[in-house]
Amino acid sequence: MRFIHTADLHIGAKPDADRAWGPAREDAVRHALERFADICDQEAVDLLLIAGDLFHFPPTEAMLKEADAQFARMKRTKVVLTAGNHDYLRPGCAFSRHAFPENVTLLAGPQLQTVSFPEWGADVSGFSYDGEILRDNPAAGVRPPRNGLRHILLLHGGDPDHAPADVTALKDAGWDYIAMGHVHRPSLNEAGKAAMPGTPEPLSRNETGEHGFYLGEMDAGGLTLAWRRFSRFTYTDLRITITPETTQASLEALLRRRLQTDGSEVCRLILTGRRDPAVRFDSGALLDLGPVSGVTDETLPDYDWDVLAERPEHDLLRRAVRELAPADGDEDPLRQKALYHALDALLASEGGKQEVLR
Amino acid sequence: MKLTRCSLDQFGKLTDKEFDLADGFNLICGSRGSGRTFRAALSALLFGSAQEAGRGTLEWERDGRAFRVERDLTRTPPRAAAWEKTEAGLRDISAADLPLPPSLTPHTYSHTLTIRLPGAGTEGSPAGECRRRILSLQSCGNEDIVLGTTLADLKEKRRVLRKQLQPEAAARMAAVRRGLAEAQQADFSAAAEDWNDEKERLADQEARARRLTEERSHMTRELQARQALLRERRLDDPEAVKKDLETASVLAGSLANFEECYADSRFFPGAVRLISYLSLPVMLLFFWLVVNSFQTQRYGGAALASVGFFLALLVSLRFSRKQDALAAQEKNRKILLGLLEKYMPAHEAAGTAQEAAELQEYLTKVSETFTYLEDREAVLQDKTEELSRILGDNEAISRNLEENLTRRLARERWEDNVRKLREEEAALQPVLEKNQALEEEIAALDLAVETLAELSARTAADPGAALTDAASRIFREITGGRYRGVRITGDQQLLAEQDGDLLPPEALSAVTLAQLYFSFRLAMIRLLWPDEPMPLFLDGSLASCGGECLASLVSWLRGSYRGQVFLFTSPEEGETMPEDPEIPFRKIMLD
Numbered sequence: 043m044r045f046i047h048t049a050d051l052h053i054g055a056k057p058d059a060d061r062a063w064g065p066a067r068e069d070a071v072r073h074a075l076e077r078f079a080d081i082c083d084q085e086a087v088d089l090l091l092i093a094g095d096l097f098h099f100p101p102t103e104a105m106l107k108e109a110d111a112q113f114a115r116m117k118r119t120k121v122v123l124t125a126g127n128h129d130y131l132r133p134g135c136a137f138s139r140h141a142f143p144e145n146v147t148l149l150a151g152p153q154l155q156t157v158s159f160p161e162w163g164a165d166v167s168g169f170s171y172d173g174e175i176l177r178d179n180p181a182a183g184v185r186p187p188r189n190g191l192r193h194i195l196l197l198h199g200g201d202p203d204h205a206p207a208d209v210t211a212l213k214d215a216g217w218d219y220i221a222m223g224h225v226h227r228p229s230l231n232e233a234g235k236a237a238m239p240g241t242p243e244p245l246s247r248n249e250t251g252e253h254g255f256y257l258g259e260m261d262a263g264g265l266t267l268a269w270r271r272f273s274r275f276t277y278t279d280l281r282i283t284i285t286p287e288t289t290q291a292s293l294e295a296l297l298r299r300r301l302q303t304d305g306s307e308v309c310r311l312i313l314t315g316r317r318d319p320a321v322r323f324d325s326g327a328l329l330d331l332g333p334v335s336g337v338t339d340e341t342l343p344d345y346d347w348d349v350l351a352e353r354p355e356h357d358l359l360r361r362a363v364r365e366l367a368p369a370d371g372d373e374d375p376l377r378q379k380a381l382y383h384a385l386d387a388l389l390a391s392e393g394g395k396q397e398v399l400r
Numbered sequence: 401m402k403l404t405r406c407s408l409d410q411f412g413k414l415t416d417k418e419f420d421l422a423d424g425f426n427l428i429c430g431s432r433g434s435g436r437t438f439r440a441a442l443s444a445l446l447f448g449s450a451q452e453a454g455r456g457t458l459e460w461e462r463d464g465r466a467f468r469v470e471r472d473l474t475r476t477p478p479r480a481a482a483w484e485k486t487e488a489g490l491r492d493i494s495a496a497d498l499p500l501p502p503s504l505t506p507h508t509y510s511h512t513l514t515i516r517l518p519g520a521g522t523e524g525s526p527a528g529e530c531r532r533r534i535l536s537l538q539s540c541g542n543e544d545i546v547l548g549t550t551l552a553d554l555k556e557k558r559r560v561l562r563k564q565l566q567p568e569a570a571a572r573m574a575a576v577r578r579g580l581a582e583a584q585q586a587d588f589s590a591a592a593e594d595w596n597d598e599k600e601r602l603a604d605q606e607a608r609a610r611r612l613t614e615e616r617s618h619m620t621r622e623l624q625a626r627q628a629l630l631r632e633r634r635l636d637d638p639e640a641v642k643k644d645l646e647t648a649s650v651l652a653g654s655l656a657n658f659e660e661c662y663a664d665s666r667f668f669p670g671a672v673r674l675i676s677y678l679s680l681p682v683m684l685l686f687f688w689l690v691v692n693s694f695q696t697q698r699y700g701g702a703a704l705a706s707v708g709f710f711l712a713l714l715v716s717l718r719f720s721r722k723q724d725a726l727a728a729q730e731k732n733r734k735i736l737l738g739l740l741e742k743y744m745p746a747h748e749a750a751g752t753a754q755e756a757a758e759l760q761e762y763l764t765k766v767s768e769t770f771t772y773l774e775d776r777e778a779v780l781q782d783k784t785e786e787l788s789r790i791l792g793d794n795e796a797i798s799r800n801l802e803e804n805l806t807r808r809l810a811r812e813r814w815e816d817n818v819r820k821l822r823e824e825e826a827a828l829q830p831v832l833e834k835n836q837a838l839e840e841e842i843a844a845l846d847l848a849v850e851t852l853a854e855l856s857a858r859t860a861a862d863p864g865a866a867l868t869d870a871a872s873r874i875f876r877e878i879t880g881g882r883y884r885g886v887r888i889t890g891d892q893q894l895l896a897e898q899d900g901d902l903l904p905p906e907a908l909s910a911v912t913l914a915q916l917y918f919s920f921r922l923a924m925i926r927l928l929w930p931d932e933p934m935p936l937f938l939d940g941s942l943a944s945c946g947g948e949c950l951a952s953l954v955s956w957l958r959g960s961y962r963g964q965v966f967l968f969t970s971p972e973e974g975e976t977m978p979e980d981p982e983i984p985f986r987k988i989m990l991d
Contacts, residue, residue, distance in 0.1 A: 055822075056826065059826070059827065060827070099819045100814075100815055101815070102812070128822070130584060132587060132814075134587060134588025134589040134590065134807075135586070135811060135814075135815075172584075173584035246826075349505075349507065352508070353505070353508075354508055354512065354541060354928055355503070355863075357541045358541055358542050358545055358547070358852065358855055358856065359542060361859070362851060362852060366847070366848070366851055375840070376840065377844075379840065380845070380848040380851065381848075383554060383844055383848040387550045387551075387554045387852075388545055388852070391545050391550040391553065392545050393544065
């Protein structure tokens with residue numbers, strides 16, 4: 043049996059809605075299921091597992107109708123899905139009363155439900171959320187039936203507020219594969235029996251790196267899993283080391299060469315290193331250069347601490363350094379920021395003396 | 401520390417120069433800018449600053465030991481060599497670790513040992529500038545830092561950041577989270593499952609109701625027309641018509657029978673009445689003849705008389721019935737004529753059986769019409785009842801549908817609300833992140849402001865107080881006791897004390913002001929190097945502050961300062977500098 047394990051499609055989400063590339067992002071998220079239908083067809087997939095949060099919020103009838111159209115295209119693929127903490131089921135809501143096509147099974151109960159596929163020698167169990175929070179895991183302590191089939195568990199959550207799960211205990215309980223969802227970054231446990239595919243399309247600038255799904259094959263011989271990239275779009279952290287020679291213009295020129303303009307990548311700029319104390323980078327101008335989701339300026343003024351140390355003992359500047367500088371090995375961002383604010387202001391007041399510190 | 405000799409090459413205009421420096425006073429005469437170059441050259445040779453290009457040597461003595469450093473700062477990297485002069489000759493020492501006095505740094509060289517009078521070349525009043533510098537020295541230990549400006553700068557930064565904060569975002573996010581938490585309690589299980597069937601059923605019912613209404617309306621109009629017609633013909637009493645119909649039926653039969661049986665009698669009603677009236681006397685006559693014949697025993701006559709009696713009796717009976725029939729026929733005719741007048745007024749009636757039959761037929765039709773109307777009314781009643789039932793059903797279905805619609809709308813509102821809340825949550829997230837970053841910056845600025853204010857207070861209370869005490873002593877000495885000293889009040893007022901009066905800087909003469917500032921700077925030098933006389937570099941501004949000022953300063957320095965003094969001046973001023981045998985100095989011409 044060939045299967046695809048995905049989760050957290052979050053159809054309806056509008057990442058970066060206020061940015062120029064927002065509509066393209068929304069479009070990519072909306073068409074994710076359509077692309078899965080294509081992949082299921084191309085890869086001859088028997089079973090599509092969606093471990094919760096197919097939708098970004100409880101879906102409307104219109105959204106379900108759109109999903110039905112894609113499910114109906116999966117001629118040879120059966121679909122098993124659960125509702126997660128975003129698209130949870132409420133009594134009488136459109137999701138819970140929707141009649142899906144025959145090839146689709148929604149495990150809608152808050153308790154563990156099972157759908158069997160004897161033709162493939164497997165069954166799939168899972169449960170759906172009825173609210174945003176689920177502090178008791180319905181699968182905890184439950185053993186799959188001894189029916190000679192291989193057992194797959196759909197599990198959305200894993201953290202204390204969302205079906206807390208001990209994956210090792212679940213695996214020991216007899217589940218052959220635990221298809222997880224909820225966390226947006228992909229991960230695979232050491233034994234290869236539990237996987238979190240993450241979101242097929244990244245949903246925020248914090249979700250950097252590649253996004254995709256697991257393509258699995260389960261038969262009498264066991265389970266094989268392969269990671270496949272899905273997202274056409276990537277958020278990346280672009281770290282740029284600043285030197286005292288770097289200016290706004292040189293930084294902008296560098297970024298113009300580096301930034302992708304085909305819409306496939308959005309960068310979060312992280313400026314590190316030492317800058318000329320007199321230079322302040324204009325984040326707004328950097329954001330306007332292209333697909334830049336944000337600018338984090340971690341640069342520090344390139345002060346010459348030896349020169350500062352040459353000041354008289356009672357000089358306010360030297361005392362401020364001594365008072366605010368974090369101790370060696372002590373990471374205290376607040377004190378460090380305060381120190382640089384104090385130095386900036388003191389040197390500005392001292393006027394014309396900043397070059398002494400370079 | 402005492403500088404003894406220097407040679408300078410390629411330091412600006414100072415090229416290929418050698419100077420022997422005196423123990424006491426050195427009057428450095430040079431054109432504009434050359435004094436600064438000389439000081440910078442000394443600094444470069446002492447500290448190896450790469451900012452000054454040039455090469456040269458510098459020799460100095462300290463604690464009875466003599467040292468020499470040679471630097472070539474024109475090369476990259478700069479070259480340096482240092483020696484200690486001993487009796488045995490030159491001993492190499494590390495140029496990177498010259499035996500300089502503690503605290504002697506490029507900064508203290510430029511900002512402490514070099515003295516420039518305040519007010520020269522600056523805007524504002526010299527007194528204000530002097531006060532600012534002295535107060536800065538007292539509160540910051542750095543006369544160039546204006547703490548008020550520094551704190552104002554930090555507070556302005558903080559204000560700008562606070563303005564960028566969006567405090568409502570956190571409250572809005574809390575409301576969004578509350579909304580999402582409330583949304584997960586929604587329950588729409590009561591909503592009808594057969595929504596479409598119900599709608600179809602209602603449509604059918606409504607169509608049927610429309611048909612019934614139309615039929616009912618049609619029937620009502622027909623009934624009303626018929627009833628109007630009957631009323632017009634005064635046939636509005638079905639019971640009377642029914643009764644008259646019975647009467648007409650009887651009359652028709654009776655009259656027909658009479659006409660059939662007594663068709664001829666009507667032409668001789670008088671004869672019948674006469675015969676009828678005469679038959680009784682005749683009968684009585686024959687009865688008397690019978691009795692008389694029996695009495696006279698004329699039995700033949702009696703028999704004839706008896707026959708005559710019975711014949712008379714038969715005639716009497718026959719004509720009596722005829723007469724009754726005629727009377728009844730007459731009565732019937734009158735009744736018939738009455739009915740005909742009632743129902744068929746236009747008809748010219750004769751009271752015949754034929755007319756009676758026509759009347760009977762007419763009333764029969766009227767009666768049938770009444771029966772028809774009754775039937776139609778019953779049907780109408782049935783339809784009305786059915787319509788009423790359907791409308792009642794429809795009302796129930798509509799109510800049900802309306803409730804379903806309300807629930808459905810509520811569900812759709814819920815879906816829409818959750819979608820909007822999710823979107824708002826996503827939109828608020830970066831705002832909150834930005835707020836957090838801003839708050840961290842604001843907290844850092846708070847810490848910076850607090851720290852600087854606290855450090856300033858500690859500086860004023862600790863080194864600042866010692867500085868003021870030392871400066872007071874020097875000020876008293878320089879001014880020859882005219883001023884007892886200087887005070888700095890808690891509210892940062894600088895006051896010179898003279899004869900019990902406390903004078904602000906504005907009340908002091910320019911000379912006194914210069915003396916006051918000079919006192920603080922010297923006090924600072926003594927605080928920094930309490931045990932070692934350091935070379936003092938007096939900027940050209942001191943040489944140009946006036947003879948009285950310069951004389952008082954030089955006089956005090958000669959008597960109280962054990963270190964070297966370098967007094968910078970222009971060649972012109974150097975030429976006019978009076979030669980005072982009590983104050984020997986070496987004149988060094990830079991140009």
